Amino acid sequence: MTLLRLRNLSVEFATASGRFRAVDGIDQDVDEGEILAIVGESGSGKPVSMLAVMGLLPWTATVTADEITFDGQDLLKMEAAARRRLIGKDLAMIFQEPMSSLNPCFTVGWQIREALRIHLGMGRRERQARAVELFEQVGIPDPVKRLSAFPHQLSGGMNQRVMIAMAIACKPKLLIADEPTTALDVTIQAQILDLLTALRDETGMGLVLITHDMGVVAETAERVSVQYAGQKIEEQPVGPLFRTPHHPYTGALLDALPERATDRHLPTIPGVVPGQFDRPAGCLFSPRCKFADATCKAQVPPALGPELGRARCFHPLNTDERVAS
Template structure:
């Protein structure tokens, strides 16, 4: 049984002008010790789907799913009190914006140690010792002094490392990392990714990596889920996706990588991810897809089989190329 199992997850936001579906029927599995990467443009529902899992969406959001289970726990029927015993301890998340996630009224040390007190029941001395150890792990210099600093006294990169330290403090079974290295320089990025991999090897922790960086995906992940406009459009192993992508969106994403560019101008994907008022009736990628026809524009495609990367497309890459030739 997977460590995390999600079936038919949808998230709707209520706005003044109506409802907007940010996540649309997503299925996801993560096994113990597995590293899954979720990729896609901004607006693809990557972060929202994981925030729904954590129970951290605002009151304007409504979540529906056939199943959301974690380590044998049914998160759909679980009480808030029971969920609080899991979230932050067994299921943790590194948030994308550390300055808006850390409380500006408390020192960063207090915030890390509060998680240790609530979930592990450590005494004051053990909390101090563990907090220093965590800061050293994530590369924060002079950790004992930094524990007394407030978030506004530290750089964005330092606050991001504090968030990572807080997330791994209780050695979770599953860690969701939402762009964990965005605010960090390349050297620290490599250190953080090495740290996450080593934690996986030591503890068997599963890792969900939300990222735009395909280089990070290639070096870190084992399986990749590609999302577009709230839907999962393809899922393959890292090797298979990079060598044989099937959905036209996956193909376009990889073609846009600088190292793959064969011409002077970098290839781009025309248009934008559809919003609340411009969602097409058929395939959501059809307005931007060079293979789209009337069938694509009128009907929503079904998911293909595993050999075609579970691509949600009428014309996965092999078929599309034959039709184009």
């Protein structure tokens, strides 16, 4: 069953020099119990689409869509009060920077208990017992003592676990994890990913994993959506995507993995993701693509069929024609 459904989602930001489209016509589905990874370079609009779903974008953002539904509820028509009751309870998010997301003026225990009070109406003893249970669940030692700590008194890995505990406190149906392993050492990264996967297996929640780490994607995700300059340019199950990418950008991302390097020098993608003032007329990847021709630079490529990963490209990789040539 489809848990989250987005159709033609776009997000524009008002700037001093005009409007900038950070998300451009994205369609996305997330099923119950599924782990979907959204990948791409910085500037690809990965978190913005999910923040739009959460209703957490600043006033400078304009969100438009043909459809945004969650668990059968139309978020576009939902009143603000009803949406606030939903966000944090059934639809939760782990933010990228725990030190800037946690309130430095309150203990981590108070912040978790406050979420339980607002969303579940628990009494004081219930809240304390549930907070201890959550800390144990995410692997925080000596949970009773840690609940009395302020964010600055905990390590980055501990604060990330606190953020996960807060996000799963109300047993959400969908959890969005924005770069949950950023700035953590490899051992802690593995523990966090194992924890998220175990929570999915235990509760059946859907999980959206926003990351630029293709190694994390290979080990954790079931389906992968590749974004570039605000557009979704390819989507496949994780196995086929790694074996036979169809968009040249996806292929270039995979070629840049250290374990795939065949030479002393690691392959890179020249140039940068286009911004507000340097967006090309045709394919947004054309200035950086070695396969681009005059058509690519002048016309917007259509999305291809599911057999080609719905890649938005005039010259997809790993087709019979490309192999034959």
